[in-house]
Amino acid sequence: MLDFGSWGEAVKASLVSGLNAAAQEVERAAKEKAPVRRIFRGRRRSIRFKTAAEVEADRPFIAQLGLAPQFLALPSMRRPRRASSFGRVYSTQSSDINRAYPGMRAAAMRGGQPTSPGRLRSAAASNLLTGRGRYEVSSGRAFFRTGPNSGTVGGRLRGEIYTEPASTGGVAVARVISPTPYAKYQEFGTRRHPAQPFLRPALAESQNAISARMREALAEGVKSPLPSSGHIVVTVKA
C-alpha cells in the first residue's frame, strides 16, 4: 500500500492555486471590459490633465511666452479673467486616463467637495470635457480614490472589482465580485439604460485561460514527490 494522503493534498493545493490564478485572469478581463463614464471629448485615451509638479515646471516657460498665469492646483493663485491656456496637454497611452484634476485630488484627500467648482471654467477645459464631464469634475460626485494621494474621475465600477480566492477545504470556489451598487444595472440593463455586460463576457472569453491555468496547476501538482515509504501486500489464495 502507498499512502497518497499527503500527495493528494499537494495536488489539491496546486489545483486551488490554479483556480485562484484563473479567477484573477477573469478579474483582469472584467476590469478591461467594465464601462467607464466618458467625460472627455474626442478619443478617450489621448488626454490627461497635468499634475501639480508639471504645472510648476512649465510656469517659467509659459511666462516667457507671455501667456496668462496658470490657475491650477494652488489655492493662492487668482482665477484668470479670460480663458487662458490650460497648458500643454500631454498625450498618454496609459490606461489610467482619468487623472484627477489637482484641485479635485486635494479635495478628495480632504474627503469633501472641491474648494472652487468654478475653477474649471476655462475655454480650454470646456473644450476638453463633455457637458457630463464638466458636471462630474466640478461636483466631485464621480471621484474615485485609488490610493492615499491619488484618484480618478470615474472608474469606480472598474476599480472595485476584486477576487475572493478559493479555500483549500471542501469545495473550492473562487469568486470575482463587483460590489458597486450599480454594477447589476450595468450588467443587466434597465428600462432607461441598455446593458453593458462586463462580468459574464470576461468569464466567457477567459475559458481558454482558465483551462490553461488549471492544466498548469495539475501538471505542477502531479510532479509532487510520491510518498517514498510503503509496502506491497501479496495475497495468495489457496
Add this chain to the structure above:
Amino acid sequence: MSTSAPIKRAIVQKLRATPALVAAIAGGIHEGIAPRKVEYPFIVYQLVSSPYVYDWTGAMLQTTFDVYTFAVNPVEANNLDALITGALNEAVLSVDGQTNLLCRRVADLPTGPDVDAAGRRIYQVGGSYAIWTEQ
C-alpha cells in the same frame, strides 16, 4: 467566417414565429433598449458575449444572449418570459451560414422592478440563452 449577427436575426425570427407571443407584446421586439414611448409590454434582447472557439475541425461560436420582457405587472412579465422560454429553449434556430448546435436557457436574470421615465412601476423579467453554432 460568420458573426453573431445572423444569430440575432434567427432569435427574432423564432420569437416572431410564436403567435401567442406576438399577440401578447404590444411594443414589439427591440435590441439593447426600447425607445421611451414604446407601449408595454415589449421584449428586449442583448448580446452578452460571443467568443470564438477554435479546434482542429473548425470554429464554433458560443454566444450568450439576454432576452427579457418589460411589463407593467409582474404576472404579465412572467407569462411572457414563459412564452419566450418555450420558443427558444432547446429550439433549432435557422442561422444563415452557420449550423445551430444548441439553444438553451442557462440562467434567469436577477433583475427587479424599476420605475420608468413616466413614473410607472415596471417589471423586467428574462433569462440568458446560450446559443452555440458551428461555422
